[in-house]
Amino acid sequence: MRQYVGLIHKEAESDYSVSFPDFPGCITAGRDLDEARAMAEEALAFHVQGLSEDGEAIPEPSPLEFVMADSLNRAGVAILVAVRSPAPKIMRVNITLPEDILTAIDRYAERHGLSRSGFITKAAKDAMKLEIA
Numbered sequence: 001m002r003q004y005v006g007l008i009h010k011e012a013e014s015d016y017s018v019s020f021p022d023f024p025g026c027i028t029a030g031r032d033l034d035e036a037r038a039m040a041e042e043a044l045a046f047h048v049q050g051l052s053e054d055g056e057a058i059p060e061p062s063p064l065e066f067v068m069a070d071s072l073n074r075a076g077v078a079i080l081v082a083v084r085s086p087a088p089k090i091m092r093v094n095i096t097l098p099e100d101i102l103t104a105i106d107r108y109a110e111r112h113g114l115s116r117s118g119f120i121t122k123a124a125k126d127a128m129k130l131e132i133a
Helices: 033-053 064-069 099-111 116-132
Strands: 003-010 016-019 027-030 077-082
Touching: 003 033, 003 064, 016 033, 027 033, 033 077, 033 116, 064 077, 099 116
Parallel strands: none
Antiparallel strands: 003 016, 003 077, 016 027
């Protein structure tokens, strides 16, 4: 099982964000450290799955020493995030939403370091947990 370095960042009055130096653009967030770590595992799995489906190469994990040698990465706290195997199959869907709701989703997702799909996935999971409880 491959493990990649994730960098946790916390700005005043914001959630904990997690980025991956080996995967520029793969960023997620959580309200607390536990949620940030769980979201990091999910985001990494989705990202790797997407690369795989697009026929792109999955990079080898960079050594922690290499990642932390970059001064830009020293502001974050390093964690190792395992790529779950097998990654869940990602499905593309077409949904219809009112424009004002879609705009609100996009604004919220951007403020919290999520993609639109990431937000909708998280919202669905949160709603189903409430229903199950």
